[in-house]
Structure formats: structure tokens, C-alpha cells
Amino acid sequence: xxxxxxxxxxxxxxxxxxxxxxxxxxxxxxxxxxxxxxxxxxxxxxxxxxxxxxxxxxxxxxxxxxxxxxxxxxxxxxxxxxxxxxxxxxxxxxxxxxxxxxxxxxxxxxxxxxxxxxxxxxxxxxxxxxxxxxxxxxxxxxxxxxxxxxxxxxxxxxxx
Ligand code: NI
Numbered sequence: 421x422x423x424x425x426x427x428x429x430x431x432x433x434x435x436x437x438x439x440x441x442x443x444x445x446x447x448x449x450x451x452x453x454x455x456x457x458x459x460x461x462x463x464x465x466x467x468x469x470x471x472x473x474x475x476x477x478x479x480x481x482x483x484x485x486x487x488x489x490x491x492x493x494x495x496x497x498x499x500x501x502x503x504x505x506x507x508x509x510x511x512x513x514x515x516x517x518x519x520x521x522x523x524x525x526x527x528x529x530x531x532x533x534x535x536x537x538x539x540x541x542x543x544x545x546x547x548x549x550x551x552x553x554x555x556x557x558x559x560x561x562x563x564x565x566x567x568x569x570x571x572x573x574x575x576x577x578x579x580x
Pocket of ligand 1 (some may be wrong): 507508509510550551554
């Protein structure tokens with residue numbers, strides 16, 4: 421299990437770098453991330469959220485299996501969007517509605533180094549977009565209205 425990095429830690433704002441080799445170390449990292457995600461009742465977790473600035477994330481959306489995305493690339497997003505409340509293990513206690521594409525198409529490598537393409541919709545599409553953002557140093561609160569974000573930041577600072 422790896423400990424979660426929280427809002428304010430610089431790694432969450434970094435642009436993650438590519439995984440050059442899907443080796444034992446990466447597989448071990450994924451396994452530890454999966455434990456951290458399940459322990460915290462998360463439905464997605466990106467490597468920067470455990471302090472590793474690498475382009476990989478995992479998802480476990482409701483009614484779906486555990487999925488691994490290494491060096492992911494979103495190939496297309498639908499023009500149709502939907503609004504839904506999100507949260508993030510790195511921004512505890514904060515929720516807000518975020519507009520995301522309803523459907524996406526993504527390509528990535530799995531933990532065996534095999535490339536795959538996936539078309540996703542519903543909650544899985546949302547989680548993927550949220551986790552993909554983490555690899556670019558972006559957080560879901562960046563989409564919320566400025567006033568709300570100011571309040572959130574105050575609240576998070578008081579938690580410390
Ligand atoms: Ni998150």
C-alpha cells in the first residue's frame with residue numbers, strides 16, 4: 421500500500437513522464453496502488469496521487485473490473501457532455517459538479533505491456549477523464565467556479 425498525496429503537494433501539479441519500461445517495479449507499483457485505492461474506497465487512482473510522477477493510472481468504476489492504463493492517450497471525446505459530482509482521494513471532503521464528455525476512446529498499455537483500445541461511457545468514461553487529468557497536473561477542482569475554489573482552499577488549509 422502506498423500513502424496518498426494530498427492537495428498542496430507539488431507532485432499533483434507536475435506533468436507526469438512516460439513509463440519507459442513496464443518492469444517489475446511498475447507492476448509492484450500498480451499492485452500497491454490498487455490496494456491504496458480499494459482501502460480508501462476510491463474508483464480511480466493516478467500515480468501522482470501516490471507521489472510518482474509517471475503516466476499511469478488505475479480505475480475500478482462501479483460494476484466494472486479493475487483496469488490499468490499505462491502511457492494512456494485519449495483518442496477522442498464525444499461532443500455530448502454531462503454534469504456529475506466528483507471527488508478525489510487527494511482532495512478529501514470536497515465534492516463538485518464537473519462537466520465531462522459522455523463518451524471517450526482511449527489507448528493505453530496494460531501491466532503486461534500489451535496495447536489496447538477502449539471505448540468507454542458512463543462512470544468509467546468520467547473516471548478515466550478525471551485520472552487522465554491527474555497526469556497533466558490537473559485536478560477536478562480546477563473546473564469549479566473560482567469562488568467555490570477559494571472556499572475549498574481555505575477549508576483544506578484549515579484541515580492541516
Ligand atoms: Ni482524483
